[in-house]
Amino acid sequence: MVEMQNAGRVPKARSIRDIKELHRRVRQMEAADTPSSSLPDGWCRPLHGLGFRYDYDINIARGGWEYYALGTGLGMIVTDMVAATPIPRRHDMNGHLVLSAMVDGVIPLSHARGTDAVGPMAHGFCTLYGLSEGDELETLYEPGKHLRWLSIVVERELFFEATGLDAADIPTDIAEFLCNGVSLSPRNVPISHQASLAIQQLLQCPFDRSLRGAYLRVKTLELIFHLFATIMTPPEESATDILTPADIAKLDTAMRIIRSNLSGPLSVTELCTCVGLTRRRLQLGFRQIYGDTVCNVRDRLRMELAFELVNDSSMSMIEIAMEAGYDHPASFSRAFRSAFGMSPIMARQAARESLVERRRRDRTKPRRAPAA
DSSP states (O other): OHHHHHHHHSOSEEEHHHHHHHHHHHHHHHHTTOOOEEETTEEEEEOTTSEEEEEEOTTTEEEEEEEEEOSTTEEEEEEEEEESSOEEEEEEOTTEEEEEEEEESEEOEEETTSOSOOOOEETTEEEEEEOOTTOOEEEEEOBTOEEEEEEEEEEGGGHHHHHOOOGGGSOHHHHHHHHHOOOEEEEEEEOOHHHHHHHHHHHTOOOOHHHHHHHHHHHHHHHHHHHHHHHHSOOSSOGGGOOOHHHHHHHHHHHHHHHTTTTSOOOHHHHHHHHTOOHHHHHHHHHHHHSSOHHHHHHHHHHHHHHHHHHHOOOOHHHHHHHTTOSSHHHHHHHHHHHHSSOHHHHHHHHHHHHHHHHHHHHHSOOOOOOO
């Protein structure tokens, strides 16, 4: 009964037009110094002129999503949520190129009209598509599962102005959508190491206000370029090296094993035995799906964990180094600096200074006098 009541509060469809209209309303709220606005399934608040944050009612989901308007034709949506009730949703993103990179979880994806099978949005992949008029995609946010993803949305008619690219610089089918409006079916693009780093930097932006907007715009464009590069790079493997569905399932198991054992040593031989793949097949699969060798992917995941702990925990650097699988703080610091361009101590200091500055502004922000 509660689920049925909550379902009635959750919009069954969400379009890019809805999001942009909500952004327009939020700008009016910000101009009127209104802190937040109540909505049927939650509430939203401005993000210092950059966009807005949408938080779900706790009975519907924990968490929510943020929308950033990043200039000419370019936007970004970051979602981090755990649904409390099943949330089916139709998405109308007509007239936009959409690139959705999963960070955590898996989301079933299908055409609303029931035509053509679509693979799920899954960790390690970016789902890229461009819808024709009247077409919609359907997703299901399953209760109790942590879902986190980042979507870039670029207006089709403003894409080349927004990115500075030419049609000859991008994949042919994407150019057909952008130039002629030819429908671009959803495809899952493996996220390379460079693309993964850009995603983490977008999620962990160390700046605020105008600097934040400029940084997010630059990193968003960088991510688009890395994804296009992955699509346009000719495959090195022959047709006999095409992965089967069974191979992909085993590779997914291998990735789960690695994620659950980041602090321990990695034996590729033992991993092959656990999942039932040869060493060559395992490495081939990791290069195709995750963009790098098994060991490099493991190191990337270690750095992602370390970055999160440096910014969001009170653990010492020695504790973080051990949690991320490094025996010596010096080797951990070198790896961190190589990955993020700064030492872990500098990264923590930047995160704390940003938090202090936001709290200071919240305390000093003038309050509106109550109406007489």
